[in-house]
Amino acid sequence: MALPLQQLADFLAGLVDLVSSWPGSTLQFPQPPSIYWLVDAFGLVIALLAGLFVRRLAACLLCTMLCVGWLLMSTHHATPLFRYLRMDHGPSLHVNMFAVGGGSCYLLRVGPGLFGKGGTRPHTIMFDCGSKQYLSVGLNTIVPALRHLGVNRIDILVLSHADINHFFGSLDVLDYVSVGRVLVSEYFSQGASRRPESAADCLIDQINAHGVPV
Numbered sequence: 001m002a003l004p005l006q007q008l009a010d011f012l013a014g015l016v017d018l019v020s021s022w023p024g025s026t027l028q029f030p031q032p033p034s035i036y037w038l039v040d041a042f043g044l045v046i047a048l049l050a051g052l053f054v055r056r057l058a059a060c061l062l063c064t065m066l067c068v069g070w071l072l073m074s075t076h077h078a079t080p081l082f083r084y085l086r087m088d089h090g091p092s093l094h095v096n097m098f099a100v101g102g103g104s105c106y107l108l109r110v111g112p113g114l115f116g117k118g119g120t121r122p123h124t125i126m127f128d129c130g131s132k133q134y135l136s137v138g139l140n141t142i143v144p145a146l147r148h149l150g151v152n153r154i155d156i157l158v159l160s161h162a163d164i165n166h167f168f169g170s171l172d173v174l175d176y177v178s179v180g181r182v183l184v185s186e187y188f189s190q191g192a193s194r195r196p197e198s199a200a201d202c203l204i205d206q207i208n209a210h211g212v213p214v
Contacts, residue, residue: 026148033074037071041067048060092110093108093109093111094108094122095108095109096145096149099141100134100169102131102132103131103137103168105126105127105128105129105137105169106126107149107151108127109123110122110123124151124154124155124156125155125156128159128166129166129168129170130165138170139169139172141169143172143177146177151177152177152178153177153178154178154179154180156181156182156183157170158184159184161185161187161188162188162199171207179210179212180212181214182207182212184204
């Protein structure tokens with residue numbers, strides 16, 4: 001069964017990739033919907049499957065419109081009223097872990113206000129940016145994912161240590177995304193200075209060439 005199942009899985013994965021490239025195929029909401037909306041949405045689906053809206057097209061359309069309108073309003077965090085109704089009184093935290101194979105890359109987006117800077121843009125931190133399997137992980141995975149998430153600036157890029165699978169895609173990100181600063185450990189910087197022409201030393205030089213403080 002291995003061969004036909006693999007072919008079927010490849011077909012489904014290709015179908016998902018095709019559909020995901022269509023405009024409007026996915027929607028990114030600032031906040032997840034509330035549990036009350038989920039309960040009502042599932043109730044609407046169950047009612048449709050149970051035939052409660054048979055010959056009641058107007059009622060079905062009205063319930064669907066109300067459900068969609070509720071979703072759009074409850075996930076929009078621009079007005080204080082909706083934030084209060086969702087009991088969203090503090091900053092939110094979004095964490096994305098990118099599929100980079102043998103390596104790591106995490107994106108943290110903290111809601112505005114936590115660092116006392118004001119404004120509406122979240123504070124963005126990336127932790128590590130590399131892979132030992134994919135040579136173009138920055139261009140093929142991380143940069144497209146950042147564009148999909150609407151991230152055009154990284155305030156802080158943290159590189160944990162000097163293994164190449166933790167910083168291999170950093171320069172690609174620096175080419176396409178504005179980065180405020182790069183944080184490395186003292187052990188990282190000392191190791192780079194002790195070994196000229198090493199991968200870590202070249203990385204530090206290229207980050208400085210981009211005008212980003214280390």
